[in-house]
Amino acid sequence: MPQVRFTRRFSMAHRLLADPASRCAVPHGHNEFVHVILATDAEMDFGGSNFVASFETLKGRWHGFIDKAVDHAFQMNGADPMLAWFRETEPQRVARLMVFEGDPTTEAFALALRRKLDAILKDDGSPYRCVELTLEETPTNAILIGEYLSAAERAWMAGSWMDRPDLTINDLA
Numbered sequence: 001m002p003q004v005r006f007t008r009r010f011s012m013a014h015r016l017l018a019d020p021a022s023r024c025a026v027p028h029g030h031n032e033f034v035h036v037i038l039a040t041d042a043e044m045d046f047g048g049s050n051f052v053a054s055f056e057t058l059k060g061r062w063h064g065f066i067d068k069a070v071d072h073a074f075q076m077n078g079a080d081p082m083l084a085w086f087r088e089t090e091p092q093r094v095a096r097l098m099v100f101e102g103d104p105t106t107e108a109f110a111l112a113l114r115r116k117l118d119a120i121l122k123d124d125g126s127p128y129r130c131v132e133l134t135l136e137e138t139p140t141n142a143i144l145i146g147e148y149l150s151a152a153e154r155a156w157m158a159g160s161w162m163d164r165p166d167l168t169i170n171d172l173a
């Protein structure tokens with residue numbers, strides 16, 4: 001069965017704290033693209049629909065997550081002192097903060113996106129699985145995630161927002 005590839009574009013902001021001398025410690029944004037390739041072992045309905053599932057069925061919830069939750073979210077390290085500022089000063093925006101254990105690098109974000117997509121496909125009972133996710137941070141930097149995640153990649157932030165098939169992007173109360 002042919003694989004399918006979907007692409008979505010969004011804007012985001014983040015800042016990285018591990019290297020205080022880095023220019024990435026200043027909040028800044030990127031216009032990014034996420035590409036996913038889905039594969040299935042099911043055969044298409046030959047002579048009928050000629051597909052296993054419609055594009056709308058396959059990408060609806062995923063692109064809904066990108067558009068409603070990821071687009072224009074601010075990605076932050078859970079230890080970032082700016083988090084307390086938002087909670088105290090602009091609590092109405094806390095739901096728009098995407099929070100990570102450690103820095104919100106493109107690697108961490110790509111892993112989070114992959115785990116969220118896995119959760120959505122599982123919740124849908126989809127016959128498809130993600131075999132590749134590519135996150136383009138800039139036209140010159142991209143992160144690729146293949147079919148299988150390591151035990152460490154599954155254990156990091158296990159059970160957090162990234163494993164839930166919903167629109168949440170943090171676990172703040």
Ligand SMILES: Nc1nc2c(c(=O)[nH]1)N=C([C@H](O)[C@H](O)COP(=O)(O)OP(=O)(O)OP(=O)(O)O)CN2
Pocket residue numbers: 024028104105106107137138140141
């Ligand atoms: N391993 C990682 N390193 C860096 C990340 C990251 O997510 N993972 N992110 C950044 C910053 O977000 C920075 O904005 C992007 O990096 P940079 O390569 O400096 O971006 P440029 O657009 O200037 O790239 P050029 O190809 O050099 O123009 C930094 N490091």
